[in-house]
Amino acid sequence: MEAALARFRQVGDRWGRAAVLPMRARLRRYDDLDGALADLREARTSAGEFGSLSLGDQLYGDLRWIDVHVRRGDTAFPADHARTLVAGARAALRLALGDPSGAEEALREAYAAALATRELPALSLVTVNAAALAEARGRQRESAVLLGAAARLRGTHDRTDPQVRELTRRGRTALGEDGFAAAYAKGWELDTRAAVDAARAVFRSP
Known part of the structure; x- marks a missing residue:
């Protein structure tokens, strides 16, 4: 593993580093937690240069x-992060089952947990689910704005996530290319505070 990582660094292969670093972190966690955390941070940064991972890879990571x-005793952070993921998954499930009210309840929990993490990418995930809820309620323009706000929180446009792609496709069908682009741009142009608050509008509306 060390040899592979050294070679990937030598040739500048970022994908290789992103693949090997989590493997090394799994070994280092037994006696070097700081090193394991550093490996995971570097792997996340490297992977982020290639776009979003699949939902399974994100969850595993x-x-x-x-x-x-x-293991480090930092229980407050992972608890909130885990609550964000679990509640977000529950919201997606409730939407798939045709239960917008149940999805809203789960999203309220996910949003509160994401705020507690103080991580904009976590809030971005919740905002994408909020966009799905807005769409389920027939508010296509609001959904497009929320997708743009999620991109602002993420810091980049996500062109590989299946949920984002599908919401985008249906939004363009409903609003037209220009209408969707204008609504998405409105969300993208929000400042950070406004983007953080954007999902709350979904919770306040019936």
Whole structure:
């Protein structure tokens, strides 16, 4: 593993580093928690240069992150991060089952937990789910604005996440290319505070 990492660094292969660093972190967590955390941070940064991971890869990576923090005794951060992921997954499930009210309840919990993490990417995930809820209630323009706000919180446009892609496709169908682009741009142009607050509008509306 050390040899592979050295070679990937030597040739500048970022994908290789992103793949090997979490493997090394799994070993280092047994006697070097700071080193394991540093590996996971570097892996996350490297992976972020290639766009969003699949939902499964994101969840697996978050579980490794939580494990290291729990071993370090940093229980407040991973608990909030885990609550964000679990409540977000529950919201997506309720929407898939045709239960917007249940989804809203789960999203309220996910949003509160994401705020507690103080991480904008965590809030971005919740905002994407809020966009899905707005769409389920027939508010396509609001959904597009929320997708733009989620991109602002993430710091980049996500062109690979299946949920974002599908919401974008349906939004363009409903609003037209220009209408969707204008609504998305409105969310993208929000300042950070306004982007953080954007999802709350979904919770306040029936």
